[in-house]
Amino acid sequence: MKTGGTVTGVSGAVLADSSVARGQTSSREATGEFTLSAQAVIVTSGGIGGDHDLVRKAWPARLGTPPKRMVAGVPAHVDGRMLGITEAAGGQIINPDRMWHYTEGLQNWDPVWPNHGIRILPGPSSLWLDATGKRLPAPCYPGFDTLGTLKHLMATGHDYSWFVLTQKIIEKEFALSGSEQNPDLTNRSVRQVLQRVRPGAPAPVEAFKQKGADFVVAPTVEELVAGMNTLAGSSLLSAPAVKAVIESRDRQLTNPFAKDAQITAIRGARAYRGDKLIRVATPHRLLDPKAGPLIAVRLNILTRKTLGGLHTDLSARVLQSDGSPLPGVYAAGEAAGFGGGGMHGYNSLEGTFLGGCLFSGRVAGRAAAAAIA
Numbered sequence: 001m002k003t004g005g006t007v008t009g010v011s012g013a014v015l016a017d018s019s020v021a022r023g024q025t026s027s028r029e030a031t032g033e034f035t036l037s038a039q040a041v042i043v044t045s046g047g048i049g050g051d052h053d054l055v056r057k058a059w060p061a062r063l064g065t066p067p068k069r070m071v072a073g074v075p076a077h078v079d080g081r082m083l084g085i086t087e088a089a090g091g092q093i094i095n096p097d098r099m100w101h102y103t104e105g106l107q108n109w110d111p112v113w114p115n116h117g118i119r120i121l122p123g124p125s126s127l128w129l130d131a132t133g134k135r136l137p138a139p140c141y142p143g144f145d146t147l148g149t150l151k152h153l154m155a156t157g158h159d160y161s162w163f164v165l166t167q168k169i170i171e172k173e174f175a176l177s178g179s180e181q182n183p184d185l186t187n188r189s190v191r192q193v194l195q196r197v198r199p200g201a202p203a204p205v206e207a208f209k210q211k212g213a214d215f216v217v218a219p220t221v222e223e224l225v226a227g228m229n230t231l232a233g234s235s236l237l238s239a240p241a242v243k244a245v246i247e248s249r250d251r252q253l254t255n256p257f258a259k260d261a262q263i264t265a266i267r268g269a270r271a272y273r274g275d276k277l278i279r280v281a282t283p284h285r286l287l288d289p290k291a292g293p294l295i296a297v298r299l300n301i302l303t304r305k306t307l308g309g310l311h312t313d314l315s316a317r318v319l320q321s322d323g324s325p326l327p328g329v330y331a332a333g334e335a336a337g338f339g340g341g342g343m344h345g346y347n348s349l350e351g352t353f354l355g356g357c358l359f360s361g362r363v364a365g366r367a368a369a370a371a372i373a
């Protein structure tokens with residue numbers, strides 16, 4: 001990319017046409033060269049989660065050792081290429097160590113993009129074990145603290161962990177992220193949504209249980225653990241040790257004043273009628289045969305959000321390292337760390353990312369239009 005709004009390998013909105021540069025197609029498979037010129041370029045190419053080498057390179061020490069193996073929670077085009085191009089043109093990238101990855105990633109048995117990972121949006125009841133079979137400490141419970149759990153897991157020296165649950169839990173508590181995994185919501189069908197209240201796992205969840213590479217289903221702990229070790233290609237788990245962890249958790253269920261914070265959280269969640277109906281299974285012993293079979297799910301680290309990005313001012317202009325605007329170049333959305341180069345800080349509030357995309361996009365569009373008017 002050259003400054004003054006001229007580009008090489010452009011992504012984003014191009015407003016008007018005045019100056020000239022030589023460019024290449026935006027695809028990795030070049031289909032030829034083209035010349036593109038513009039008075040203003042808005043970079044809106046997203047983050048870096050599709051390029052795991054870039055993610056590992058930016059991985060901060062506070063999150064431990066970078067995972068060797070990850071699944072991709074974003075399409076392949078989220079490869080950070082335009083960030084590099086904009087940086088080469090003089091734009092400054094700030095806060096590259098800010099990132100948001102999930103710890104409950106599944107390998108998609110029906111992938112839409114390479115190494116496609118699907119995140120489980122879990123209810124609170126699954127027992128969470130690290131790769132060696134130790135229960136995760138409070139408050140690392142399903143759905144509680146994404147980055148805190150990521151930090152804990154990476155300190156174990158292993159880049160995966162396990163949910164241990166029952167058929168009864170999977171039926172109510174596994175939701176899957178991604179529009180194709182939620183046909184009832186994407187079809188806006190009230191009738192289909194109401195089926196979530198009925199017994200049985202939703203069809204996309206059942207398909208993962210049957211076809212997913214990360215699932216083990218077994219009637220006994222011994223068979224379950226044997227399957228988990230086979231799946232992980234290791235002998236890190238011992239059946240008696242895993243059974244002891246499960247029994248210790250199960251014992252707390254009979255105590256109405258349980259000191260187990262996860263059991264307390266499950267009971268608290270069920271105080272809300274909506275969750276009781278479709279989101280949180282009736283508390284039960286994992287070893288209750290009536291709740292079975294037992295299920296173990298290997299959870300992979302799933303890349304998702306890039307919280308740092310191109311440094312921008314309040315008009316979404318991309319800034320250079322000396323603080324001056326890079327002429328004609330704007331950035332918005334995840335490429336700009338959702339605005340400013342990292343407006344979420346080191347953490348974030350789950351589900352608030354699109355707001356920053358829309359807001360920074362509006363600011364960038366208005367500023368660019370005003371500049372060329």
Ligand SMILES: Cc1cc2nc3c(=O)[nH]c(=O)nc-3n(C[C@H](O)[C@H](O)[C@H](O)COP(=O)(O)OP(=O)(O)OC[C@H]3O[C@@H](n4cnc5c(N)ncnc54)[C@H](O)[C@@H]3O)c2cc1C
Binds near residue numbers: 081353
């Ligand atoms: C499965 C999933 C679920 C999510 N759920 C939520 C949620 O519930 N709430 C929430 O707030 N956020 C959620 N997010 C995050 C949110 O969707 C993203 O942060 C947001 O879409 C980023 O928008 P963007 O326009 O900045 O970038 P993107 O949506 O990544 O769009 C970038 C565009 O640029 C194009 N592009 C990239 N590189 C080039 C290039 N070199 N040349 C040409 N074009 C290029 C791409 O094709 C793409 O069209 C979710 C993300 C995923 C993947």
